[in-house]
Amino acid sequence: MKLDAKIPAGPLAEKWSKHKFNLKLVNPANKRKYTVIVVGTGLAGASAAASLAELGYNVKAFCYQDSPRRAHSIAAQGGINAAKNYQNDGDSVYRLFYDTIKGGDYRAREANVYRLAEVSVNIIDQCVAQGVPFAREYGGLLDNRSFGGSQVSRTFYARGQTGQQLLLGAYSALNRQINLGKVKMYTRHEMMDVVTVDGQAKGIVTRDLINGKIETHSAHAVLLCTGGYGNVFYLSTNAMGCNVTAAWKAHKRGALFANPCFTQIHPTCIPVTGDHQSKLTLMSESLRNDGRVWVPKTVELAQKLRKGELKVTDLKEEDRDYFLERKYPSFGNLVPRDVASRNAKEMVDEGRGVGASGVAVFLDFAEAISRLGEDAVRAKYGNLFDMYMQITDENPYKQPMRIYPAVHYTMGGLWVDYNLQTTVPGLYCLGEANFSDHGANRLGASALMQGLADGYFVVPYTLGDYLATIGPKAVDNSHPAFEETKKSVQERINKLLSLTGTKTVNEYHRELGHIMWEYCGMARTEEGLTKAKGLIRQLREDFWKNAQVTGTNEEFNQNLENAGRVADFLELGELMVDDALNRKESCGGHFRLESQTEEGEALRDDDQFAYAAAWEYKGDNEPEVLHKEELVFENVKLTQRSYK
Amino acid sequence: MSGNMNLTLKVWRQKNAESQGKFVTYKAEQVSPDMSFLEMLDVVNEGLIKKGEDPIHFDHDCREGICGACSLHINGRPHGPKHGITTCQLHMRSFNDNEIVVIEPWRASAFPVIRDLAVDRTSFDRIQAAGGFISVNTGGVPDANSIPIPKVVADEAFNSATCIGCGACVAACKNASAMLFVSAKVSQMALLPQGQPERYRRVQAMVAQMDAEGFGSCTNTGACEAECPKEISITNIARMNRDYFNATLIKNEE
Amino acid sequence: MSNFAKTFSSSLGKKLVMALTGIFLCTFLIVHLVGNLQLFKDDAGQAFNAYAYFMTHFTPIKVVSYLLYASIIVHALYALMITAGNKKARPVAYAMQAGNQNSAWTSRNMGILGTILLIFIVVHMGDFWWKYHNAELPYAKYEISLDNPNDIQVSEVPYDANRLVHSEVVDIQAGKKIVISKDLYKVVQNAFQTWWYVALYVIAMAALAFHLIHGFKSAFQTIGWNNNRYLPLVRFISVWIFGLLVPIAFAAMPVYFFLFK
Structure with a gap:
């Protein structure tokens, strides 16, 4: 497999506008012939679902929560960056781009980050138009505050509840489309697997969390906006329900997982x-x-x-x-x-x-x-x-x-190209769930920016290109691939329900968390990681023998839900350790004790590791295969951070 | 720090929406005062699972008081005895050793029980979908600073916008009325210039949906305001009433 | 018109009906109170009887009084409708509900208070309004000296179906004004000689106090007149005028008659 990031040619500042022009369009009258599935309704998912529906596509949106408004974007406190330069303090798109690349310790893709900075200004306009009550000055104009990692004031905020206000804005846009019948919302539905037909994503299998019904949904494309996997550490600032299941199932269906070891730990x-x-x-x-x-x-x-x-x-x-x-x-x-x-x-x-x-x-x-x-x-x-x-x-x-x-945020995630498409055609990944913009460390107030950028301003363009290419002819869920995938989902659920051991799922989760925190947390060593790999394997084997999963599938069963998620974390954990072992340098949130300066600072090895590590799944308990996307820095000079 | 406590829990157990529910008594032993209320339930659930029994189901997610998923009517009050917090922010040090704690789901016909303490609050979403938005498409909007908004107005709108949609207002209201919830959204948008074009349309649509969902009428007891974890004021209700009567009895259009 | 029908069948519209009828009834209370203060006048009921006649025979007031009866009925009926709807909104009650922790007792018990008031109104109107209109009450004849209006001679005139309810003749030669009115004052005086009847009135006025402490300000909230600047004034009127002054003044009447007449 060769990774093609599809970065447009040309000068950095022109890449996105040129690319938008070159993307194919779907005729307005044809848009209603397409269906798009959006999984997750946080900032990325809600904004994407609303924007795509506004364009005329039929959208099916899914979330595991009882309401789309409860996605964990809601908990973000600080703010959202945008290169508005309202403060006249020298901010610019380029400066936001530069700060983000540098803050990410030079492990993010230049073109994506530049685009992020570019569309950041539109996000603020959009949110204000939706009625998001940002903090204001007495003169009636928007207030800004400064945030870590930059020397300008570019952070827009709504008291300590910026994430909530932005999400409610996106939720309102989503509601408008639900009301218009363009979005069909499925709450308390968990995505259990992706359905691929001829290597292309054509739908998903879901479980209705209230009655356990396993359903198949077909579409022309699937967007995963399912957030980060910080809960692999058991204790994190993530919501209890945050999980890797959707991304992990996609990974097992062929989507590469990039930089899984890049996690942000908040002090x-x-x-x-x-x-x-x-x-x-x-x-x-x-x-x-x-x-x-x-x-x-x-x-x-x-x-x-x-x-x-x-x-x-x-x-x-x-x-x-x-x-x-x-x-x-x-x-x-x-x-x-x-x-x-x-x-x-x-x-x-x-x-x-x-x-x-x-x-x-x-x-x-x-x-x-x-x-x-x-x-x-x-x-x-x-x-x-x-x-x-x-x-x-x-x-x-x-x-x-x-x-x-x-643990606060995971920079790693499904590998996506410039169009936010994973290595599975028709399968897109947005927001924290993808790996694209924050490199090895995310700056404060940038997560909200990325989620909304992806959903409002990137995917509505790039998805159209794919849809125009495949044409409106639909694959419906009578295709055998749907039945097969559904069967495999049911088998896994049955397997989980057959576990009548002595340990609770939570106990496994807690143990996994201890291992991850101890060996794949703030400081990592070859020795510790190797040990962790063994421990995780043991724990996983033990889980499938001695865990206790109560109840049945055909009911509201939180224990079963949790078991499925923890089982996936038990697999992801090992990949994170593999990735951390492979990356023998230190960078951003990834600190290898073997690679530090004399002053004890993270020491990058740009000659060896200036790449995004994208891992390919090869089968249960098989080693994953590493693919490297070399990162080319044409615009910024790589430097060593120092805070002495 | 005081020592650990032993509590008696009387928990509403109900298999699903159709079945009859009943109270079941559980012992919560060695409860640390540093635990949150939900963590205390987690521990009880771990014990149940170990015995092969079904754990107590309840909604929860962020556990930091912002997602609005957690509910629970604790000793007669939504989100328990403390003011201005959600159940996930309630700590066991607010209880006494040997206390009996009665835990019930939100009770309202518009919030049917799904299982045990988890209820279906999608009626709230339907009310929001009926009109809780400003009709702007992505892109093509004016610059964010093109409309100055007085700080007091923006702050007031923000106060209304902090609603987390938990449903404590409905749970606390003796009439199971959703007025505080609906009025918070109506107010947020009625206050802001962006919300003006659809101001009267919105309030009518949202009130109609609220009524259709079967919530009760407001009798101005103020219990909603007192129990709201975000301390949203009933001034919002007055504002919604005003807008609604304006829309239906005075305004000419729509 | 269908728009109006829709509005008044909505939950907010029903509340508006409650608020408007409620406020109207509150204003009536003030008028009623001011009129009834005539009872305290030491003129053997002459002023009071004249007032009773005026209230029942002056056309604009008569129109308003029918509005008033309608308001009472509508207020009660809508209260029933709203209560029924509210019961339906919570079919399964809480095993434990600590309402006293989050709301005032009055606000939660408007139905009970209102029921007491409705019973009271029926008794009250039966004893006075109905009797005045329909019973064969004797008349009071007042001979008032033209020189000194405080010099009043009173005597009873038996019931006569042909007699006017109220008549005034000035006899210049005798230096007297002769007023003959249906003697409602007497009815009042007699009624308030029974301790339990007085007690009923006092209890009803207590119920009125609690009903209005919540009801008056609540009406403003429902109508949407909830302005931070004027809210304190509404609260003040709610508590001091309708919660204390009005009910105490009304309750003082039976007590006064019981003790002093």
């Missing part, structure tokens, strides 16, 4: 309190603007703190180690996410972690409170402090917060 989350913990809550990164990160100077002091023999407020100034300020004098507490996360882990590994579990570091506002006053701090961070108090029962105005990194 400021509320730490785990015990085994009962089901998910982690993010605290906005903005806290690091005023909070100082520290741990006790010695292991002894840390132990005393953990046992409660010493109160944190009694710890003398000279006994505190402000490790970020010490190690990175120029950036201090504001180093990028990956650096901050890794250093926190180092402290905990040294035994200097705090809190009852010892797996946390302090984020201290005492200095900010004495400098600005408690009221000013409350005005800035009040809602975050309240949230922290609600969860931990500790008062961050009186004692330092405890924070620890948590």
